[in-house]
Amino acid sequence: MExxxxxxxxGISAESGMGTFRDKDGLWTQVRLEDVATPEGFARNPAMVQEFYNFRRVKAAEAKPNAAHVALARLQAHHAGEVVIVTQNVDALHEAGGAAGVIHMHGRLDSALCAGCGHRWHAPDTMAPDEACPACGGPFGRPDVVWFGEMPYRMGEIYDHLASADLFVSIGTSGEVYPAAGFVQEARANDIRTLELNLERSAGSRLFHETRLGPATEIVPAWVDELVRRN
Incomplete structure (x- = not known):
């Protein structure tokens, strides 16, 4: 069982209306990542950072899963082996599409984190600059997302999955953000087959055994159909 x-x-959520980051109209062309995606930016201006993530949280709640999200959930349901989904995305569209056990290595918009005691809770639509932690009462509430300079979540678990995989697939990624950009190298080092599904070739495209290009809502369901027919 593979x-x-x-x-x-x-890239997998772009067709659901969630903006990408690095294209000409991406989020990083509209704001400075140093201002809204670093602990230092939050310390300087918590009101601006909370406002940015409040907007993204509402947009994420309004978004609907697309055919690519639904296809991956179908693969989990019908594949004879284990299917582990690791996402860099902070939306919950995989879960909305029916996927289970998704590893959110960069956190989630619908979660809040206390910078003081580490407590997590469901984030309200609007978080205040001095958002109070329900556990310790301190005004240290922040978005539960991984910022630049912070360690992504569940990395040990992710590397364990990579070590035991038969196939590694990268979907809708730029190949520019580490450590996720290094997963294909980790897979190749473990003699694991690799496949890239993307709108265009990523920065690490040459490292994949195979690359298929096109909109996620087209190429992901087509690939899943191939695998399901084999089962």
């Missing part, structure tokens, strides 16, 4: 580890990035 174990498949899938990494997804912003």
């Amino acid at each position: 174990k498949i580890v899938i990494l997804t990035g912003a």
Whole structure:
């Protein structure tokens, strides 16, 4: 039974209306990442950072899963082996599409984190600059997302899955953000087959055994159909 580890990035959610980051109209062309995606930016201006993530949280709640999200959930349901989904995305569209056990290595918009005591809770639509932690009462509430300079979540678990996989698939990623960009190298070092599904070739495209290009809503369901027919 083949174990498949899938990494997804912003490209899988783009057709659901969630903006990507690095194209000409991406989020990083509209704001300075140093201002809204670093601990230092939050310390300087918590009101601006909370406002940015409040907007993204509402947009994420309004978004609907697309055919690519639904296809991966179908693969989990019908593949004879294990299908592990690791996502860089902070939306919950995989879960909305029916996927289970998704590893959110960069956190989630619908979660809040206390910078003081580490407590997590469901984030309200609007978080205040001095958002109070329900556990310790301190005004240290922040978005539960991984910022630049912070360690992504569950990395040991992810590398364990990569070590035991038969196939690694990267979907909708730029191949520019580490450590996720290094997963294909980790897979190749472990003699694991690798496949890239993307709108265009990523920065690490040459490292994949195979690359298929096109919109996620087209190429992901087509690939899943191939695998399901084999089962």
